[in-house]
Amino acid sequence: DGTVRFENVVFNYDDDRKILHGLDFEVPADGTLAIVGPSGAGKSTIARLLFRFYDPQDGRILIDGQDIAEVTQHSLRGAIGIVPQDSVLFNDSIGYNIGYGREGATQAEIEEAARGAALDGFIAKLPDGYDTQVGERGLKLSGGEKQRVAIARTLLKNPPILILDEATSALDSRTEDEIQATLAKISERRTTLIIAHRLSTITHADEIIVLNEGRIAERGSHRQLLVKR
Ligand code: ADP
Ligand code: ADP
Numbered sequence: 532d533g534t535v536r537f538e539n540v541v542f543n544y545d546d547d548r549k550i551l552h553g554l555d556f557e558v559p560a561d562g563t564l565a566i567v568g569p570s571g572a573g574k575s576t577i578a579r580l581l582f583r584f585y586d587p588q589d590g591r592i593l594i595d596g597q598d599i600a601e602v603t604q605h606s607l608r609g610a611i612g613i614v615p616q617d618s619v620l621f622n623d624s625i626g627y628n629i630g631y632g633r634e635g636a637t638q639a640e641i642e643e644a645a646r647g648a649a650l651d652g653f654i655a656k657l658p659d660g661y662d663t664q665v666g667e668r669g670l671k672l673s674g675g676e677k678q679r680v681a682i683a684r685t686l687l688k689n690p691p692i693l694i695l696d697e698a699t700s701a702l703d704s705r706t707e708d709e710i711q712a713t714l715a716k717i718s719e720r721r722t723t724l725i726i727a728h729r730l731s732t733i734t735h736a737d738e739i740i741v742l743n744e745g746r747i748a749e750r751g752s753h754r755q756l757l758v759k760r
Pocket of ligand 2: 632688
């Protein structure tokens with residue numbers, strides 16, 4: 532489970548300007564949807580609507596056939612994992628950081644989440660600059676690795692739906708390969724994945740929606756979109 536459906540979703544933050552002009556798409560359970568497009572296209576807004584940070588003025592958003600307007604905030608939070616853009620890393624091991632705030636998570640679960648975010652072999656290590664008790668120098672994490680810690684933290688709660696909002700993240704500190712590798716890894720899981728990204732080169736998606744000024748300009752698989760060009 533974890534089917535996500537947008538039905539003719541119309542949204543504006545304030546009265547004078549429409550941001551989404553009747554958006555229609557469906558992500559099947561365990562599928563991966565990439566929403567790409569220029570800055571300001573409305574990618575992050577889609578993520579915010581899914582989390583009911585805002586509600587649409589018209590249309591419906593359904594998860595497994597149920598209108599999210601009729602779902603409790605509690606069950607919505609259980610169904611959706613959002614990876615925050617900037618997560619704070621504590622002066623402790625990567626494993627501790629992954630498990631932080633998840634009381635009762637076992638070591639095995641933390642290891643599994645680390646693997647799910649392509650952080651195998653990282654969990655005993657410390658983030659940048661800190662000395663371990665054995666006098667070892669800490670590990671310098673790249674922006675992408677820090678993001679993967681945040682992903683692993685979210686994976687720990689095993690959400691049926693995972694939202695990765697990369698629409699405004701600092702791309703300069705992250706290589707495209709890193710993003711592709713992370714997506715490849717997550718798509719092995721039984722998780723519905725929605726990723727918002729400025730890059731149009733996402734290959735690990737079942738469908739790509741190209742968003743422009745709140746409308747779907749193009750849609751298809753990576754291959755289909757390449758053929759069209
Ligand atoms: P993207 O994620 O594709 O860069 P956003 O969804 O963040 O785009 O923004 C879409 C449009 O909505 C932009 O024109 C942006 O300026 C506007 N917008 C975003 N957040 C707000 C807000 N809180 N209030 C008013 N307008 C907003
Ligand atoms: P939990 O409370 O189990 O950690 P939540 O589902 O409450 O999980 O939140 C998951 C993450 O999403 C948190 O890191 C939080 O900062 C972030 N988050 C919560 N609400 C919003 C929101 N409205 N928009 C964007 N991110 C949010």
